[in-house]
Amino acid sequence: MQISKNKKYQYLFFFILIIYAIFNGGNSNLLIQINFILVSSLFLFCLKDKNYSLHLTNLYKDNQKSILVYLIFLAYLIFQIIPIPLEILKSFSPEKYKIIKNLNTDISNSSISLAPSNSFFQILNYTTLLIIVFIIKMIFYTDRHKNRLYLFLSFLGFIASIIAIILYLNGNPDILIFKNSAYKDASTGFFINRTVFAIFLLFSLISSLELLRHLHTKVSKRNDNFFLKIYIRLFVIFITIGIITSFSRIGNFLFLITVLFYLFNEYHFTKNKNNSIKYIILLILFIDILILGFYFGGSKIIDRFYFLNDEFAKISSYDIDLSRVDIIKFSFYQLKNFLFFGYGSGSFENFFQINFLELGNQYANHAHSDLLEFIGEFGLVGSLIISISIFSFFINKNSYTFINIILLSYTIVLLFFDFSMHIPLIQILLIIFLILNKKKSV
DSSP states (O other), X not given: XXXXXXXXXXXXXXXXXXXXXXXXGGOSHHHHHXXXXXXXXXXHHHHTSHHHHHHHHHHHHHTHHHHHHHHHHHHHHHHHHSOEEHHHHHHHOHHHHHHHHHTTOOXXXXXXXXXXXXXXXXXXXXXXXXXXXXXXXXXXXXXXXXXXXXXXXXXXXXXXXXXXHHHHHTTOOOBTXXXXXXXXXSOOTTOSSHHHHHHHHHXXXXXXXXXXXXXXXXOOOOSTHHHHHHHHXXXXXXXXXXXXXXXXXXXXXXXXXXXXHHHHHHHHTOSSOOHHHHHHHHHHHHHHHHIIIIIIITHHHHHTTOTHHHHTSEXXXXXXXXXXXXXXXXXXXXXXXXXXXXXXXXXXHHHHHHHOGGGTTXXXXXXXXXXXXXXXXXXXXXXXXXXXXXXXXXXXXXXXXXXXXXXXXXXXXXXXXXXXXXXXXXXXXXXXXXXXXXXXXX
């Protein structure tokens, strides 16, 4: 059987997403570099096709200002890692200048970033995000293509959940490079952090529900839709169990928000009433109560939604006598020292160690508040530039679809109370869903 051109490129894109999903969401400098090469190579292959090039041209025409502003943002990130004379650095980053002077070295040039090598790889990551926007608009341009992507993400979430649950039931042993022992009492699978794993599964859950909704309304003579619906319902069950057993409070809180959004939408806004979606939601709630109420204990049903409890907990994984809220407060109060030009993307670990030298090898590598960490990394200048690029997307009323409203609720919660928005895979999935679920202009 001959595979169509679209499928070839789409399957290559799926392969790249698998790499992200298997290796901790692509959250390392090495993986960022590898994925940049893979994504860039796919993009260059796509450019050879005239139709794909035309799609890219149309994307640029429709979003020219937003793309140009984002390119300015990338140029700004490059500026943060360029070594400049100390006298000039003093004007841009007085705090970095003070740090260098306290070292009593003969350094004559330095960058604004506290960790230029990490910042370089973050530039690659943010460039990859832009290229992925181009690829999505080039090769996923029909509803059939979008549903193919949804089916892939649903299946990927199903596989990831099965593996995570099996590992969890066996005590989360470390397997090769997969260090699951950090969370003995939670499902994490290929992900080091349980919240990142839960957020990934939420995207898989939305993919499954949207695919079921499409199959319900689609008029088709194909006979395999009946079995496909059964498979997807099976995927939903295991994805739900994966989210629940992650015991991530933020993940489970957003899971509850998602279920409520779908129920509210089905009862009040959906024109073509889809009872199957309602039954799936009820099944999800039944699984939730059954598993937690009988297997894990009824107290966990409510307890796992109190995600703010985590903010006041000690950071036991780093053996630091600081709560998450302490690190958030520290990040906030330190913003004034790097107010305009930031301390460089990917530099929080160095930023933390400089201010807590007494901790030695013990450190925090994220601020537990993505919003404060992004502002700290980019400064007000960089934050303003990227905000303008993002605002140009949401200023269009066509951007406010049902799915995108759910994603906005995710983004708000994660920006204030977690670090998942710094994970490349979560960034990619957020961008993919926002683009694919934007209404087409008439």
